[in-house]
Structures are given as structure tokens and as C-alpha cells.
Amino acid sequence: MQVKDFMRTQVTTIPPDALVSTAYQLMTLRGSGIRHLPVVMRQNVVVGILTDRDVRLAAASDAPSMAEHELLYVLKKLHVRDIMTHDVVTVRGTTSLAEAGQIFLQKKFGCLPVIGSDNRLKGILTVSDLLRAYVEQHDTGRDV
Amino acid sequence: MHVGIMMQKQVITATPEMTLAEVQRLMREHHIRHVPVVSGKRLVGIITDRDVREASPSPATTLTRGEIAYQMATTPIKQCMTQDVVWIGPDMDMVQATRLLLQRQCGCLPVVDNGTLIGIITEMDCLRAFLDAVDNT
Numbered sequence: 001m002q003v004k005d006f007m008r009t010q011v012t013t014i015p016p017d018a019l020v021s022t023a024y025q026l027m028t029l030r031g032s033g034i035r036h037l038p039v040v041m042r043q044n045v046v047v048g049i050l051t052d053r054d055v056r057l058a059a060a061s062d063a064p065s066m067a068e069h070e071l072l073y074v075l076k077k078l079h080v081r082d083i084m085t086h087d088v089v090t091v092r093g094t095t096s097l098a099e100a101g102q103i104f105l106q107k108k109f110g111c112l113p114v115i116g117s118d119n120r121l122k123g124i125l126t127v128s129d130l131l132r133a134y135v136e137q138h139d140t141g142r143d144v
Numbered sequence: 145m146h147v148g149i150m151m152q153k154q155v156i157t158a159t160p161e162m163t164l165a166e167v168q169r170l171m172r173e174h175h176i177r178h179v180p181v182v183s184g185k186r187l188v189g190i191i192t193d194r195d196v197r198e199a200s201p202s203p204a205t206t207l208t209r210g211e212i213a214y215q216m217a218t219t220p221i222k223q224c225m226t227q228d229v230v231w232i233g234p235d236m237d238m239v240q241a242t243r244l245l246l247q248r249q250c251g252c253l254p255v256v257d258n259g260t261l262i263g264i265i266t267e268m269d270c271l272r273a274f275l276d277a278v279d280n281t
Binding site: 127134 | 245272275278
């Protein structure tokens, strides 16, 4: 089984020059469940990744004791490129699920952007996607 | 492969009387999002970082920072923890545990034996079980 069989192709992304407050609002939208945003330039080229943790840390670590309007004020002064991770570990659609799984275990990432040979974003893979593969493989008796 | 083999046996727990501020500190210190709540060794609930966030004063609050801190430091977690916890036994197969974790989207599953909390299963433990299964095929 390969990454392309289990990745999600509907991905919410954000440009590097967006405000961190915009990212925060995307992540905290009820029901969105977004914890990671791939940061993409024009034509979907991946240049970074922004996690909910990056945003929390940018908010000076005591976010819960800061009122929401104060938090948004702080986050409106920052751009996504200021706090994103630039060195993104990515996988290809043809990467095996086992290899992707080892990356998750070793690096403790929450997600891996999937890119094509042109460096453009093709999808996103999370640990949950691998767990779906685990269950499905068991149910269908398919080889991994 | 069974849950008892793959579970983490060292579980960080809280008690129902602990305050929001205390459990928040616990989560930050140990980099965890879910904390089983025990009374003695009996599992009585679970509290997540999300429960803590949602129990914190609302965005529209007119409270000052000091008042918010006071509220966090005096509210016991038993008021906002989930009491109806989905738990599993140590003999459950890891595939079934993974299925349950995905269905309930609960992030972790406490493992209970004879009414006592003996471990916890997270997404990462399920992933290790998957990779072990891959290696063995």
C-alpha cells in the first residue's frame, strides 16, 4: 500500500504572507479539526508547515489566560512565514505506508505533506490515515 | 497482537479534585493532550486539553486576567471532565482497539483490568502495532 491510496486530497492551505490570526481562526473554527496547515506559494508549491503548536507558542505560551481579543491582536502582528517550520519533511504518493509510518514514529509529526516531482502539494497524510490502512488491511486481508 | 503488549504502562493521571490550572500544567510538562482521571486506581473520567480550553472563560469575557487565573486555579476538573469514558481491556486485539479509536475520535483509550487503570493506548501505539504487522508480512 502506498501513500497515495490513503492520503487526503482536500487540503486547507495558507500562503506565507497571511497573518497568523487568519491561521488561528481557521484552526479554531468549530468542526474544522485542523491542526496543521501546509504553507504554499503560487501553484501549490510547499514552502513550510504551520501547526497549532507554532501558533500557541507564538501567542507567548499563556494563551488560555489571555482573552481572545488580546490573542488575536498579538497574532495579527505576525505573518505565517515568521513562525512556520521551513524545513518540511514530505513524502511522495509512491512512498510506502511503512516508510511514512516510520517517519511519524521517529519525528513525532502529526502530518506529512505529499508532493509530486514538481514539488507541488498533492495531498496530506496523517497518523489517522495510516490507522485506517491498518484496519482496512486487516479486514480485507490485503498485503501491505 | 494484544493491547496489553502495546499499551503504555506508565500513565500520567489526575484526580477529580485537581484544578483546571493544575491539570493544564501537567499537560504542558508532559506534552500530553489527554489525562485519565482516577479515584484511587479506579477510572472515573478523562480530561483533554480541549475540555480545559472550553471550560476556560469564553472569548467574550469581561473578566480580567487575574480573575481568569483565579477561576482556573479554583475550578475542579470534575466539573468539566468526560465521565462516560470509552475504555478497553488488555486482551482486546490491537486492530479492534484501532478501529474504536478511529470511530470515537477520542485520541486515546484507557486500559482497565478488574476496575483498575493499568495503561493507555494512543494513536502512536496503534501505529507501532501497524508497523510491526507490516514487518511480519
